[in-house]
Amino acid sequence: MNTLPIESAANPLPPKVRFSLRRVWLLARATVTQLVRMKILAFLVVFCLLAAGAGFAFSVINPEQQLNLLKSVTLGALQIFSLVIGVVSTALLLPKDLEDRTLYTILSKPVPRFDYLLGKLLGVLLLIGGGLVVMDAVLSLVLWLRQTVLLDAYLANLRSEKLDSPEAVAQVREIVARQGLTWNLHWAVWAIFLKAAVVSAVALLLSCIASSTLFTIVITFCITIIGHGEALIREFFLTPNLGGTFNRIASFALAVICPDLAQFDIVDGVIAGELVPWSVVGDMTGIAALYVTVYLFATHLLFVEKEL
Amino acid sequence: MPETPAVSVQHLTKVFKGSLGKGAFRAVHDLSLTVHSGEVYGLIGPNGSGKSTTMKVILGLLRATEGQTSIFGVPSTEVGSRRSVGFLPENPYFYKHLTGRETLCFYGSLCGLRGRKLNERADEMLVLTGLEDAAARRVGGYSKGMLQRLGLAQALIHEPRLLVLDEPTAGVDPTGSRVIRDLILSFRARGITVLVTSHLLEQMQEVCDRVGIMARGRMVREGRLEDLVAVENQTELVLENATPELLAEINALIQTAGKDARLLRSGRPRTTLERLFIEATQESGKP
Amino acid sequence: MKRALQVAGVLLLFGMVKLPLEQGMTHDLRKRRLLEEPLRLGVGEDLGQAGLAASLGGLRGLAACMFQLRAHVEFTHVNWAKVDSLYKLVTRLQPREARYWEEAAWHMAYNAASFYLYNMELKPSLRGQLYHDHVKRGVAILEEGLKFLPDNPRLWQKLAEVHWARTKNYKLAGDAYWNSFTHGGLNFTERFAAYAWAQSNDRESWKKGYAILKRLYDGGKATPGLIEYLQMLERHLGIPVTQPAEGSRAGGTVRQPQAGPVR
Numbered sequence: 001m002n003t004l005p006i007e008s009a010a011n012p013l014p015p016k017v018r019f020s021l022r023r024v025w026l027l028a029r030a031t032v033t034q035l036v037r038m039k040i041l042a043f044l045v046v047f048c049l050l051a052a053g054a055g056f057a058f059s060v061i062n063p064e065q066q067l068n069l070l071k072s073v074t075l076g077a078l079q080i081f082s083l084v085i086g087v088v089s090t091a092l093l094l095p096k097d098l099e100d101r102t103l104y105t106i107l108s109k110p111v112p113r114f115d116y117l118l119g120k121l122l123g124v125l126l127l128i129g130g131g132l133v134v135m136d137a138v139l140s141l142v143l144w145l146r147q148t149v150l151l152d153a154y155l156a157n158l159r160s161e162k163l164d165s166p167e168a169v170a171q172v173r174e175i176v177a178r179q180g181l182t183w184n185l186h187w188a189v190w191a192i193f194l195k196a197a198v199v200s201a202v203a204l205l206l207s208c209i210a211s212s213t214l215f216t217i218v219i220t221f222c223i224t225i226i227g228h229g230e231a232l233i234r235e236f237f238l239t240p241n242l243g244g245t246f247n248r249i250a251s252f253a254l255a256v257i258c259p260d261l262a263q264f265d266i267v268d269g270v271i272a273g274e275l276v277p278w279s280v281v282g283d284m285t286g287i288a289a290l291y292v293t294v295y296l297f298a299t300h301l302l303f304v305e306k307e308l
Numbered sequence: 309m310p311e312t313p314a315v316s317v318q319h320l321t322k323v324f325k326g327s328l329g330k331g332a333f334r335a336v337h338d339l340s341l342t343v344h345s346g347e348v349y350g351l352i353g354p355n356g357s358g359k360s361t362t363m364k365v366i367l368g369l370l371r372a373t374e375g376q377t378s379i380f381g382v383p384s385t386e387v388g389s390r391r392s393v394g395f396l397p398e399n400p401y402f403y404k405h406l407t408g409r410e411t412l413c414f415y416g417s418l419c420g421l422r423g424r425k426l427n428e429r430a431d432e433m434l435v436l437t438g439l440e441d442a443a444a445r446r447v448g449g450y451s452k453g454m455l456q457r458l459g460l461a462q463a464l465i466h467e468p469r470l471l472v473l474d475e476p477t478a479g480v481d482p483t484g485s486r487v488i489r490d491l492i493l494s495f496r497a498r499g500i501t502v503l504v505t506s507h508l509l510e511q512m513q514e515v516c517d518r519v520g521i522m523a524r525g526r527m528v529r530e531g532r533l534e535d536l537v538a539v540e541n542q543t544e545l546v547l548e549n550a551t552p553e554l555l556a557e558i559n560a561l562i563q564t565a566g567k568d569a570r571l572l573r574s575g576r577p578r579t580t581l582e583r584l585f586i587e588a589t590q591e592s593g594k595p
Numbered sequence: 596m597k598r599a600l601q602v603a604g605v606l607l608l609f610g611m612v613k614l615p616l617e618q619g620m621t622h623d624l625r626k627r628r629l630l631e632e633p634l635r636l637g638v639g640e641d642l643g644q645a646g647l648a649a650s651l652g653g654l655r656g657l658a659a660c661m662f663q664l665r666a667h668v669e670f671t672h673v674n675w676a677k678v679d680s681l682y683k684l685v686t687r688l689q690p691r692e693a694r695y696w697e698e699a700a701w702h703m704a705y706n707a708a709s710f711y712l713y714n715m716e717l718k719p720s721l722r723g724q725l726y727h728d729h730v731k732r733g734v735a736i737l738e739e740g741l742k743f744l745p746d747n748p749r750l751w752q753k754l755a756e757v758h759w760a761r762t763k764n765y766k767l768a769g770d771a772y773w774n775s776f777t778h779g780g781l782n783f784t785e786r787f788a789a790y791a792w793a794q795s796n797d798r799e800s801w802k803k804g805y806a807i808l809k810r811l812y813d814g815g816k817a818t819p820g821l822i823e824y825l826q827m828l829e830r831h832l833g834i835p836v837t838q839p840a841e842g843s844r845a846g847g848t849v850r851q852p853q854a855g856p857v858r
Contacts, residue, residue: 017387022417023417026417033403033405037404064694068660068694069660072656072657075657076656079654100401101397101398101400102403104369105400105415106418107369108367108368108390108393108397108472109419110387110388110420171781231617234617255610255614256606260621262621263630266630268631268655269624269630269631270629276629280623283623287617287620294605294609297605298605302599304598305598307324307371308369308370
C-alpha cells in the first residue's frame with residue numbers, strides 16, 4: 001500500500017468531534033455481544049423451565065391460585081434477573097475494559113468519553129430489554145395455555161356436578177380471565193425494565209468512583225434495597241416534628257441519594273387485576289428517564305477526567 | 309513556514325494523587341520533547357521511567373498536571389486530536405469473540421469509516437500485517453505475535469499521520485519482532501510519523517531516527533541516534549580474509565605511527581543470536 | 596476534587612428536586628391501588644429475614660405466594676395454628692388480594708372447625724368449643740379483609756355463606772348477601788339475602804326480604820324456592836299467602852337453598 005495519509009500539516013482536520021448515535025450504537029452492540037458471550041442468557045433457559053414448572057406444577061391448589069402462583073413466580077424471576085444482570089454487567093464493564101486495555105484502544109480513537117459511556121449503558125439495557133421481551137413472550141404463552149386448560153377443566157367439573165348455571169359459569173370465566181393473560185402484565189414487565197435501567201445507571205456511576213468491582217456491586221445492591229424503602233424514609237423526613245435531628249438528617253440524606261425504586265413495583269397490583277392507565281405508564285417512564293439522564297450526566301462528569 | 313511538529317510536549321509534569329495514607333507520586337517532571345513529522349522517535353528508558361505516562365498524556369488518556377501536549381498542533385485534550393493518531397498499547401487485548409476482520413471493522417467504524425471504504429481498508433490492513441489467512445478466525449485463537457499485528461492493523465485502519473506504539477515487540481518471538489520492525493520502517497518510508505517506546509534497545513537502534521532517554525520521570529538524553537551512539541574517539545574496521553601477517557602489520561603500524569591510538573581489541577565479529585535464530589527458523593515470513 | 600464536588604452538587608440538587616415528584620407519583624399509584632401501603636413493621640420479625648428482604652425488595656407478591664404454599668403444606672398436615680399464622684403473614688403482605696382472605700377464612704371456618712367437630716379423640720364439649728372458636732376465627736378473618744376491601748362482593752358473599760352454613764345467624768347472612776349484591780355481586784345474592792332474612796327472627800329483615808321476593812315474583816322470576824320463602828315471609832308478616840303458580844309445590848317444608856357456587 002503506497003498511499004500517503006490524506007491530511008497534511010497545511011490542512012489539518014477540524015478538531016471538534018461531535019456526539020454520534022452511530023458510534024453509540026456500535027459500542028452498544030459490542031457490549032451486548034460481549035455480555036452474551038459471558039453466558040448471561042443462560043438464565044433465559046432457566047427462566048423458561050421455571051415458568052413451565054410454575055405453570056404446570058402445584059395442581060393440588062385451585063386454578064386461581066395456580067395462575068396467581070405462575071405470575072408471581074415468573075414476574076419475580078424477571079425482577080431478579082433484570083436487577084442482577086443490570087448491576088453485575090454494568091459494574092463489570094468499565095473495570096474489564098480498563099484491565100484489558102480495550103478502553104485505551106477505543107478512547108485513543110476519536111471517540112468522546114460520553115459516547116463510550118452511553119454506548120455501554122445502552123448495551124446493558126438492550127440486553128436486559130431483549131431478555132425481558134423473550135421471557136415476557138414465554139410467560140404469556142405459558143399463562144395463556146394454563147388458563148385455557150384450567151378453564152376447560154373447571155367448566156367440565158361444574159358440568160359433571162350439574163352446577164353449571166350461567167351465573168356460576170360467568171363467575172368462573174371472570175375469575176380465570178382476571179388471573180390469566182391481560183395486557184397489564186406487559187406494563188408490569190415494562191416497569192421491571194424501567195427499574196433495571198435506573199439501577200444500571202446507578203451501577204455505572206459507582207463503577208466510575210470505585211476501584212473494585214465487588215465494591216460497586218455491593219454498594220449498588222445496598223442502594224437498590226434502600227431504594228425500595230425510600231418512600232418510607234422520604235415520608236418520615238417530610239412529616240414535620242418526627243424524629244430527632246440526627247434521624248432527620250440521615251433520612252434526608254438517604255432520600256436524596258437513593259432513587260425511589262418502589263415507584264416501579266406495580267407487579268403486585270397488576271397480578272391483583274388492577275388496571276395500568278397510560279398516564280401511569282407515561283409517569284413511570286418519564287421519571288425513569290430523568291433518573292437515568294441525571295445519573296449518566298454525573299457519571300460523565302467523573303469519567304471525563306478519570307485517569308486511565 | 310515551519311512545519312507543525314507531529315507531537316509537541318512542553319514542560320509536561322504529571323503527578324498522580326495518592327490514595328488514603330499514601331503521598332502523591334510524580335511520574336513525569338518537566339518533560340519536553342518534539343517529534344517531527346515523518347520521523348521515527350524512540351522514547352526509551354527503564355521500567356517506571358514515565359514513558360507510558362507520557363504517551364497516555366499525549367493521547368489524552370491522562371490529563372497533564374502542568375504543561376501542554378499537542379498532536380499536529382491540536383491539544384491532546386481535544387477528542388479531535390485523535391483523528392490523526394493510531395495507538396498500539398502494550399499487550400493489546402481485543403474482544404475474543406470477534407474475528408480479526410470484525411475487530412478491524414469495529415475500530416474502523418469508531419473512526420468514522422463505513423461501507424465499502426471500511427471493508428477495503430480492513431482488507432488492506434490484513435494484507436499489510438500478514439493476517440489475511442487468519443481474518444475469519446476468532447481473535448481468542450490468535451498468538452501473541454498475531455495480536456500485536458492486529459493491534460498495528462487497527463492502529464492504521466483510519467490512515468493516521470502519527471503512530472504511537474507502546475512496547476510493540478514485547479513478548480513477541482524474534483521472527484515476529486522482525487516483521488514488526490520492518491513494518492515500522494515501511495511506515496517511515498511512507499511518511500507516517502512513529503513514536504515508539506521500548507526498553508529493547510537493540511531493536512530501537514535499528515528503527516529510530518531520534519531517541520529520548522527517560523529516567524525517573526525526566527528526559528536525560530535526547531538527539532539523533534547516530535550522534536548518541538557513536539563513540540567519538542573509536543573507529544571500527546571489519547576485514548574479510550585477512551591473513552595473520554596482515555593483522556600483525558596493522559598492529560605494528562598502530563604502535564609506531566598511531567600516536568595516542570591503540571588497538572583495543574581484535575577477533576572475529578559475531579553474528580547476533582537473533583540473526584542466527586531467524587536463519588535457523590526461516591519460513592515464508594508468516595509465523 | 597472539583598469534579599467530585601460538582602457531581603455531589605448535581606446529585607444533591609437532583610435529589611431535592613425529585614422528592615416532590617416521587618411523593619406525587621407514590622400517592623397516585625397508591626390511589627390507583629397499583630402500590631401497596633407500606634408493610635406494618637411489627638410483622639417484620641415473623642416474616643424472617645428472607646421474607647422481609649423480599650417484601651421490601653418489591654417481591655411481596657412472590658413472598659405471599661411462598662407463604663401460601665407453606666400454608667397448604669401445613670393444611671395437609673392438619674396443623675391449624677400454623678395455617679392460621681401463615682395466612683396472617685400472607686394477608687399482611689397482600690391485604691388487597693381478596694382470595695387470600697377467602698382462603699384463610701375457609702381453612703378456619705370449614706376445614707379446621709370440621710376437623711375438631713369430628714375428632715373423636717376429643718371430649719364432646721371441647722369439640723363443640725373448638726368448632727365454634729374456629730368458625731368465629733373464620734368470620735373475624737373475613738371481617739378484617741372487608742376493612743381493606745369493603746367493596747369486594749366475593750368477600751361479602753363468603754361471609755354470608757359462613758353465617759348461613761356455620762354460625763346459623765341468618766340475619767347477618769342476609770345482611771352480608773345484600774352487601775354482596777349492592778357491591779356488584781352475582782344476581783343470586785339478592786335472592787339469597789331474602790332467603791336468609793326469611794329465616795331470621797328480625798321483623799325488619801322479614802320486611803326487606805318480602806319486598807325483594809315480591810318484586811321478583813311479580814316480575815315473573817318465581818322459582819319453587821322463591822315461592823316457598825315468599826309464603827314463609829307472608830306468614831311471618833301476616834300478609835295473605837300468595838297462591839303458587841301452576842305446577843309449583845304447595846307451601847310446607849323449606850328446601851335448603853344452595854349457598855352460592857360450589858368452591
